[in-house]
Amino acid sequence: MEWTTLNFCSNSNPIPLESLTVCDCPNITSLPLADEIARLSALRVLTITNCPNLISLGRYREVETTNNCHLMLSDLTISDPSVLLMEPLRSIASIKELTIEYNDEVVSFPNEAEQWFLKVRSSLYELRFSDLKSLESLPSTLESLSSLHKLSIDVPMLRELPKLPPSLKRLEIWGRCHPELKERYKEDGGSDRHKIAHIPSIFIDP
Numbered sequence: 001m002e003w004t005t006l007n008f009c010s011n012s013n014p015i016p017l018e019s020l021t022v023c024d025c026p027n028i029t030s031l032p033l034a035d036e037i038a039r040l041s042a043l044r045v046l047t048i049t050n051c052p053n054l055i056s057l058g059r060y061r062e063v064e065t066t067n068n069c070h071l072m073l074s075d076l077t078i079s080d081p082s083v084l085l086m087e088p089l090r091s092i093a094s095i096k097e098l099t100i101e102y103n104d105e106v107v108s109f110p111n112e113a114e115q116w117f118l119k120v121r122s123s124l125y126e127l128r129f130s131d132l133k134s135l136e137s138l139p140s141t142l143e144s145l146s147s148l149h150k151l152s153i154d155v156p157m158l159r160e161l162p163k164l165p166p167s168l169k170r171l172e173i174w175g176r177c178h179p180e181l182k183e184r185y186k187e188d189g190g191s192d193r194h195k196i197a198h199i200p201s202i203f204i205d206p
Helices: 081-085 111-119 140-144 179-185
Strands: 019-023 045-049 075-078 097-103 126-132 150-154 170-173 201-204
Touching: 075 081, 081 111, 111 140, 170 179, 179 201
Parallel strands: 019 045, 045 075, 075 097, 097 126, 126 150, 150 170, 170 201
Antiparallel strands: none
8 A cells, every 4th residue: 555644543632642753655745743733742753754755744824833832842853854844843943853864865955944953053952964975065054053062974975064053062974974074174184173173072983
């Protein structure tokens, strides 16, 4: 059977779901998160990866705002940055951990996605970019993430980092990263090492 949407039980009872993972569903086009937002107050961890035809997270009522949004996610994993622009994720400012992974097509972040990071600048604590085979640049708005403590990067085409926030305590540059990126920021003689010198803990995989 080819699933095109996911539905919850049609009643008014709260859904005691703390974690939801939807992955490797190439035919799914819609998830009813916005429709059931009042019933998903327990949801904290959401993963949506490898769902290339997803175009909607439900019908989000405009009367809902960030201040009265019932959905209080803390951990979000996605493969398509455009998901960040779908309601209710577009209006959520509670994300503490964000992972963007498993995407062969994204080269850079569109302006709207970059602006989304500003909405979580006071909450986002940990950020990971992994297995993004074509990504050449990170969001320029990372500098404004005043609560960011950990940044992990494992993408092969990235050659340079944007300005990073003073709050950052840990930077990880993993093995699949471009050799030029590693060379640029290495401890001994890296041409741009001074740009990350404020970070107390730096790991660069050889």
